[in-house]
């Protein structure tokens with residue numbers, strides 16, 4: 600088996616910072632934030648993605664520092680930040696279509712008939 604060189608591009612790797620958003624006052628976790636920059640060092644105006652507990656979709660938040668605890672309204676801080684790497688495969692499916700060298704059956708059939716005709720003429 601050979602590995603085709605065409606159609607496969609290098610997978611892209613992107614690093615994300617993930618951290619829990621915790622309440623200063625009651626300690627409950629309001630959700631987690633995700634950012635391509637460190638959300639702690641990211642200044643104002645660098646949006647992060649907020650994933651709230653019980654919700655599948657992440658929402659973009661311009662400034663997580665403005666968020667408040669759902670339970671008590673207390674200020675939030677980032678807890679247990681983590682760095683994750685995600686892989687994005689850019690796969691070119693169009694290139695991957697099989698290109699076999701064998702001619703289709705119809706062509707083989709046509710050629711066979713042509714040869715038979717020539718043989719019949721020669722006879």
Ligand SMILES: [Zn+2]
Pocket residue numbers: 622623624625626627668669670671672673
């Ligand atoms: Zn709270």
